[in-house]
Amino acid sequence: MTAAEYAEQQGLNRVGARPSLRSYLMQAWQRRDFAFELARSRLQATNQRNRLGMLWVIIKPTMNALMYGVIFGLLQANKPHDFPAYVVIGVFFFEFFTGSVNSGAKSITGNASLVQSLSFPRITLPIAAVIQQFLTLVPMLGVMFIYCMILGTPPKWSWLMVVPLLALFTMFNTGMALVCARLTVHIRDFTQFLPLITRVLFYTSGVLFGVDRILNAFPILVRMFDFHPLYQALQIARGSIMNSVDYPPFYWVVLGVWAVVALVGGTIYFWSAEERYGRID
Amino acid sequence: MVELTSFDDLINPRLHAKFEPAPVFDDSPMVASESPKVAIDGDRVPVVIVDDLHVKYQVYSSGKSLGGAGAKRLLQASTRGIREVHAIKGISFVAYENESIGVIGSNGSGKSTLMRTITGLTTPASGSVYASSRPNMLGVGAALIADLSGDKNIVLGGLALGYNRQEISAMREDIIKFAELEEFIDLPMRTYSSGMSARLKFAIAASKQHDILIVDEALAVGDARFRKRSEARIREIRENAGTIFLVSHSMNSIIDTCNRALWIEKGVLIMDGDAKTVVNAYKAKKK
Numbered sequence: 001m002t003a004a005e006y007a008e009q010q011g012l013n014r015v016g017a018r019p020s021l022r023s024y025l026m027q028a029w030q031r032r033d034f035a036f037e038l039a040r041s042r043l044q045a046t047n048q049r050n051r052l053g054m055l056w057v058i059i060k061p062t063m064n065a066l067m068y069g070v071i072f073g074l075l076q077a078n079k080p081h082d083f084p085a086y087v088v089i090g091v092f093f094f095e096f097f098t099g100s101v102n103s104g105a106k107s108i109t110g111n112a113s114l115v116q117s118l119s120f121p122r123i124t125l126p127i128a129a130v131i132q133q134f135l136t137l138v139p140m141l142g143v144m145f146i147y148c149m150i151l152g153t154p155p156k157w158s159w160l161m162v163v164p165l166l167a168l169f170t171m172f173n174t175g176m177a178l179v180c181a182r183l184t185v186h187i188r189d190f191t192q193f194l195p196l197i198t199r200v201l202f203y204t205s206g207v208l209f210g211v212d213r214i215l216n217a218f219p220i221l222v223r224m225f226d227f228h229p230l231y232q233a234l235q236i237a238r239g240s241i242m243n244s245v246d247y248p249p250f251y252w253v254v255l256g257v258w259a260v261v262a263l264v265g266g267t268i269y270f271w272s273a274e275e276r277y278g279r280i281d
Numbered sequence: 282m283v284e285l286t287s288f289d290d291l292i293n294p295r296l297h298a299k300f301e302p303a304p305v306f307d308d309s310p311m312v313a314s315e316s317p318k319v320a321i322d323g324d325r326v327p328v329v330i331v332d333d334l335h336v337k338y339q340v341y342s343s344g345k346s347l348g349g350a351g352a353k354r355l356l357q358a359s360t361r362g363i364r365e366v367h368a369i370k371g372i373s374f375v376a377y378e379n380e381s382i383g384v385i386g387s388n389g390s391g392k393s394t395l396m397r398t399i400t401g402l403t404t405p406a407s408g409s410v411y412a413s414s415r416p417n418m419l420g421v422g423a424a425l426i427a428d429l430s431g432d433k434n435i436v437l438g439g440l441a442l443g444y445n446r447q448e449i450s451a452m453r454e455d456i457i458k459f460a461e462l463e464e465f466i467d468l469p470m471r472t473y474s475s476g477m478s479a480r481l482k483f484a485i486a487a488s489k490q491h492d493i494l495i496v497d498e499a500l501a502v503g504d505a506r507f508r509k510r511s512e513a514r515i516r517e518i519r520e521n522a523g524t525i526f527l528v529s530h531s532m533n534s535i536i537d538t539c540n541r542a543l544w545i546e547k548g549v550l551i552m553d554g555d556a557k558t559v560v561n562a563y564k565a566k567k568k
Contacts, residue, residue, distance in 0.1 A: 007330050013412065015409060015411065038437065045428035
């Protein structure tokens with residue numbers, strides 16, 4: 001009798017074998033409290049020793065928006081209407097994407113000792129990274145609404161559309177974070193590229209520009225932006241909050257498809273290398 | 282013997298043979314290397330079966346080599362500078378219910394690698410490990426955050442070990458008491474002394490009844506009194522039908538807590554048997 005047959009007969013399972021996707025997700029669901037607590041504790045710990053503490057969550061993006069708003073407000077002749085609110089919404093929402101992707105990418109390699117000493121579904125770590133970014137975003141959104149009111153956009157019911165938008169956007173960001181997490185495990189150099197990629201996306205997602213204004217000489221490019229998930233998320237946010245921006249309703253469909261594809265694809269992609277994450281080399 | 286008169290000769294590369302690192306684990310087998318078939322005891326319930334396990338690491342020996350650094354290395358197809366460390370070479374054994382197994386061997390003999398493979402944290406190159414439930418390593422330190430208070434870290438560590446929040450609030454008092462940190466539990470962990478944080482980590486990790494528990498040198502924390510209590514806690518876990526692997530360099534704690542021992546040397550299982558016999562053989566060899 002070989003050891004494998006003996007193990008089978010005694011009801012023993014192979015250790016470290018990748019579980020089926022279903023049981024993997026169930027295990028991950030059981031660890032949801034851990035993911036949430038990890039995210040919350042890390043968020044607290046990052047700002048705890050600063051004098052201004054959690055206020056930095058708000059101050060940093062505000063200063064970013066201010067800087068970009070002033071620089072690109074002066075440089076651009078052909079600005080979108082209501083430019084300050086346009087930039088504030090763009091920068092605040094885009095920050096969520098950048099944060100998720102960056103911290104997601106480091107979530108496995110940066111927690112090597114955790115990965116090597118405790119066994120839990122590794123998907124918990126990139127998800128905790130996204131949750132942490134989400135928790136950062138929520139107070140930012142409150143501040144964003146206040147800024148918008150100050151900048152002359154009265155509250156209206158369509159502001160509530162931000163909630164379903166956030167759901168889709170979070171799904172999309174989670175998928176992207178999962179893909180980046182696995183890529184970084186295979187190729188460490190990826191974290192060096194990543195800031196460049198997000199920077200390029202920052203300038204090509206219409207965070208600071210009105211795409212139709214800048215590119216009206218190239219209708220094909222403008223058409224392509226109809227399928228750009230980040231651009232769409234920003235446009236939907238602006239369309240819901242501001243009075244001067246409109247977006248076609250099919251953006252919801254396209255963004256929804258992007259979100260589902262990213263999340264499902266990212267999860268499967270991440271799960272299929274589960275046995276790889278604990279290795280030291 | 283050649284006398285080196287000039288200092289330049291010392292650093293002249295042409296006068297010296299190129300440095301070739303000795304293999305970390307030489308491949309000459311220390312004992313008969315044909316993998317012993319797993320001896321099966323039909324009367325007892327097996328909990329862990331390790332079957333002809335091999336583990337290999339591929340590591341860049343020293344960051345970057347002098348010659349082919351940077352972009353050049355990307356273009357070179359050669360694998361110069363990569364060394365394969367064959368850390369476990371065909372280990373097989375069966376662990377039964379209610380056993381406590383000491384694992385001994387000199388530094389770098391592959392004990393920790395074997396333990397990490399048993400928990401499934403390291404993937405074997407060949408062979409496999411079977412277990413009745415997932416073995417746990419007694420270690421939670423990595424999940425804790427130094428900037429947070431001990432109290433919050435208990436919650437975080439407990440969740441990392443897979444408890445739910447009710448269970449954690451139920452055992453919170455016990456953990457604090459066991460770690461003897463009543464007065465300091467609301468201070469951030471970075472203000473703790475190394476002994477205090479080691480005590481907290483042990484208390485969190487050992488709070489649970491584990492089916493299969495791996496203790497890797499964790500008993501060496503704290504002062505003598507705490508060591509006594511942690512050994513008692515380990516025995517308690519074993520008496521509640523757990524199986525324990527204890528990695529230690531302290532032969533006394535192996536004899537005190539274990540009834541069986543594995544002696545591993547250079548990735549090969551040298552001896553497997555009654556704790557006292559194995560420890561005596563190991564001591565005789567080391568003299």
